[in-house]
């Protein structure tokens with residue numbers, strides 16, 4: 001079974017996406033600027049000049065959907081797609097009810113009960129979640145004014161293939177938000193498929209170089225920044241990571 005179908009993943013990602021600061025980081029010290037990552041993927045990366053005021057957005061690898069709901073502040077139609085049935089079911093419940101009860105780990109078998117809540121001011125009816133494969137999307141998905149792929153590329157078997165498909169997904173003038181900590185693992189992709197993190201022909205390859213080379217035919221980079229994030233495993237264990245966020249404007253056809 002994939003990690004993303006497990007109880008642990010559902011709990012950790014609901015907390016990561018919807019948890020309060022006090023729930024995620026119950027200390028008066030620590031990396032507070034790494035909180036609310038799925039919100040910041042939109043609030044710090046969406047390129048405001050290009051916003052149509054309505055339009056369509058796609059959140060690819062949306063997990064339990066917080067960035068999809070944040071997209072709904074700006075776009076009238078938002079589609080969130082994830083390979084995990086459990087994550088999509090959680091997202092669909094949040095669309096229908098606006099909240100979802102869950103528990104997260106304190107230590108060992110000790111859990112704390114809480115509720116994930118979609119902010120009241122967000123129009124949830126703008127969002128739909130569907131299970132799907134980013135490597136094999138349904139052909140009638142259409143094009144989008146904005147596409148987000150947050151922490152997805154290093155979890156795919158053929159990340160280059162997805163990067164090559166973005167030009168077909170983003171409307172001319174639209175934007176692609178790509179974030180990743182570039183955690184390449186052979187659990188997900190063979191080394192031949194890694195976009196960086198290797199020495200080839202005596203040269204150190206960094207992921208940003210490959211991403212830029214693949215996307216530059218159809219996109220221009222409009223933003224590049226570090227985006228820290230914090231995933232709580234239990235009250236005394238966290239993953240602190242620093243994603244690189246790049247935002248790409250689709251060149252006019």
Ligand SMILES: C[S@@+](CC[C@H](N)C(=O)[O-])C[C@H]1O[C@@H](n2cnc3c(N)ncnc32)[C@H](O)[C@@H]1O
Nearest residue numbers: 004061062063082083084132133134135150151
């Ligand atoms: C590291 S998580 C990131 C989730 C979310 N974007 C975030 O930033 O919290 C990777 C996500 O990609 C999803 N995923 C993995 N392979 C996928 C695929 N082929 N198609 C769609 N989603 C996939 C996983 O289920 C998981 O939700």
